[in-house]
Amino acid sequence: MKIKYIAYMASSIDGRIAQSNQSGIDWTSKEDSNFYQNSLKKVDAVIVGHNTYKLASRRNWKDAIVLTSKVSSPKVKGKTIFLNPKKSNLKKFLQNQNYRKIAIIGGSRVYDFCLRNKMMDELYVTIEPYVFTAGILMFSGNEFKKNKFSLQSIKRLNKKSTVLLKYINRN
Ligand SMILES: NC(=O)c1ccc[n+]([C@@H]2O[C@H](COP(=O)([O-])OP(=O)(O)OC[C@H]3O[C@@H](n4cnc5c(N)ncnc54)[C@H](OP(=O)(O)O)[C@@H]3O)[C@@H](O)[C@H]2O)c1
Numbered sequence: 594m595k596i597k598y599i600a601y602m603a604s605s606i607d608g609r610i611a612q613s614n615q616s617g618i619d620w621t622s623k624e625d626s627n628f629y630q631n632s633l634k635k636v637d638a639v640i641v642g643h644n645t646y647k648l649a650s651r652r653n654w655k656d657a658i659v660l661t662s663k664v665s666s667p668k669v670k671g672k673t674i675f676l677n678p679k680k681s682n683l684k685k686f687l688q689n690q691n692y693r694k695i696a697i698i699g700g701s702r703v704y705d706f707c708l709r710n711k712m713m714d715e716l717y718v719t720i721e722p723y724v725f726t727a728g729i730l731m732f733s734g735n736e737f738k739k740n741k742f743s744l745q746s747i748k749r750l751n752k753k754s755t756v757l758l759k760y761i762n763r764n
Pocket of ligand 1: 603611641
C-alpha cells in the first residue's frame, strides 16, 4: 500500500517559517493551530527534524520519526524513532511500519529532504499576515529545482487575513 505524505507549514507572506532555527512558532493564529492539531489526529505518524522536535512544546503525535545525523541505526524511544536517512532506508522503514498517512511537519531541512525524495503528495501552507524580511525559508535546499504543484483550495481561516492553501504535487 502506497503511503500518502502530507506536509504542513505555516509561513509569513515572504515565505519564512521561523525567525531562526531555535525559535518557536508562537506567531501563528489560533485557527491555524486548531487546523494543524486536528490534521495530526488523522495521520499515523509524523516526520520531524531534530531542531523542530527539540523545540516542540506539545509532542502529542502518534509515532514520530525524528531525522538526525546523530544515530547510525534507528533508535526507538517509546513512540519516537530517531533515524539517519544517510544510514537507514527511510522509505523502507516507513513501509515496514504499515503506515498509511504520514505528516511532514518540518522544519525547512525536512521539508526539503521530503520534497526531493518524493515524499510530499500534498502540501498545506498557512500564510499568516506578516512580512519577516529575514528568517528560515520553507525549504532549505541549495540546488534549484522547479517542482510543480497545483492549487486545490483556498480558505480564509479568520478575519485577521490568515489564509490556508492546499496544493497537490504534480511532479
Ligand atoms: N512554521 C512552520 O510551519 C514550522 C514548522 C516546523 C518547524 N519550524 C521552525 O523551523 C525551525 C527549524 O528549522 P531547521 O531547518 O533548523 O530544522 P529541522 O529540519 O527541524 O531540523 C534540522 C536538523 O534535523 C536533522 N535533520 C533534518 N533533516 C535531516 C536529514 N535529511 N538527514 C539527517 N538529519 C537531518 C539535523 O539534526 P542533527 O543535528 O541531529 O543531525 C538537522 O540539524 C524552527 O525555528 C522551527 O520552529 C516552523
